[in-house]
Amino acid sequence: MTLSDIVALLEAEVLYPDADLDREVPCAFASDMISDILMCTKEPTLLLTGLTNNQVIRLSDMIDLTGIVFVRGKKPLPDVIDMAEERGLPIISTKYTLYRSSGLLFNAGLRSCKI
């Protein structure tokens, strides 16, 4: 599954132009707690979250995130979007909840990341 497929499934908005949506997404993880997210040290992971502060982008310096899906219609502030763009980290926003977004992706075959 690619990020483009995920944008279509979640009817998501891509948060900066020219984000790399062709990259393959092998697995995903969903949480609103940073230390939970930091358990994903084994493989590149798509993150679904309702957190929009700068530390969510900084997490991608520590672990390998293939992209971030902001749920419940949330969007980070422009300086946080800039941080993602500087890192080449694709970020998208969906109006769906964390539960529904995760369910849609799981049903489409996207597995949980190894922790």
Add this chain to the structure above:
Amino acid sequence: MAEYWFIADGFEDKVRNFQNRKSEAEVNLEFAIPEKDFNSAGKGSSELKNLLKRLGVDSEILRRIAVASYEAEINVAAHSQGGTMYSAIYDDLIHVRFEDQGPGIADIEQAMVPGFSTANDLVRELGFGAGLGLPNIKKNSDAMHLVSESGSATFLEFIIYFA
């Protein structure tokens, strides 16, 4: 002072050898960690990871070092009156130390229990305070050592081998 030691299975001799080691680190780095500054918190760990990446450290080990270091950096920013992170890079391992200006950990045993947190509302709103900081440091380290008590500075160090 209360003290907590963790050494992963099979690393006892290696850690003892390290403690008796006379050689200097090849690279030493120092970062200040200001109190409650969540704009810059984590930058020290980002820079450390970038440097280790350039030095060719394996990517999974890199992630373990970065996560342990980031969790400790956030702990200092969130819970103390500020502190410093010191990284010493040797050819076979990294030794990272964190020293803060207090106010210390009242009960280290309890702080090591996954899910236990003393984070305030400000810190929780940012997504911290899961009560997994110290357990995550332990999980990713080959050795970890914590010294603290209520009303004192906290000292935390961890060692991760590159292979």
